[in-house]
C-alpha cells in the first residue's frame with residue numbers, strides 16, 4: 001500500500017455544528033499528514049463539477065444546494081492507504097448504516113446531512129485535489145514520520 005493523498009471536506013453542516021476541530025483531530029491523531037486546508041464558500045459550478053458523476057441522480061439538486069449552503073473546510077490528507085482508510089474512518093454514506101466510532105456514525109443521522117466527504121479512489125482523489133486546490137498544496141515532512149511508519 002502506497003503513500004496516497006485524499007480529498008477530505010467537512011460539509012457546511014459539519015462547519016456550522018462546530019465539528020471542524022473534532023474531525024481534524026481524528027485524522028491528525030491517527031498519524032496522517034495535513035497537506036492542504038482552507039475554509040471556502042462554494043459556488044454552484046464547483047459543487048456541480050465535484051459531484052458531476054451524480055448529476056443524473058434525483059438528489060443532485062438538493063446535494064448541490066447543501067454544499068453551497070455555507071462554508072466547507074477543504075483539506076488534503078496524506079498517508080499510507082489514506083483513501084480507503086479515510087473512507088473507513090468516515091463511515092457509510094447513509095449515517096443510519098455508519099458504525100459507531102466512525103465520523104458519520106458518531107455525528108450524523110441523515111444521508112443529506114452526513115457532514116463530511118472523502119475521496120472514494122486514488123483516481124477520484126487526484127481529480128478532486130486538482131479541482132479544489134488548483135493553487136497546489138503544501139510540501140512538508142512531519143518530524144514524527146519515523147514514529148508513525150517503520
Ligand code: UDP
Nearest residue numbers: 059063092093111112113114116117118120
Ligand atoms: N446523497 C444523498 N442522498 C443519497 C445518496 C447520497 O443526499 O441517496 C448525498 C450525500 O451527502 C453523499 C453525497 O450525496 O455524501 C455523495 O454521494 P456518494 O454516493 O458519493 O456518497 P459518499 O461518497 O459521500 O459516501
Ligand code: MG
Nearest residue numbers: 117118119120
Ligand atoms: Mg462519493
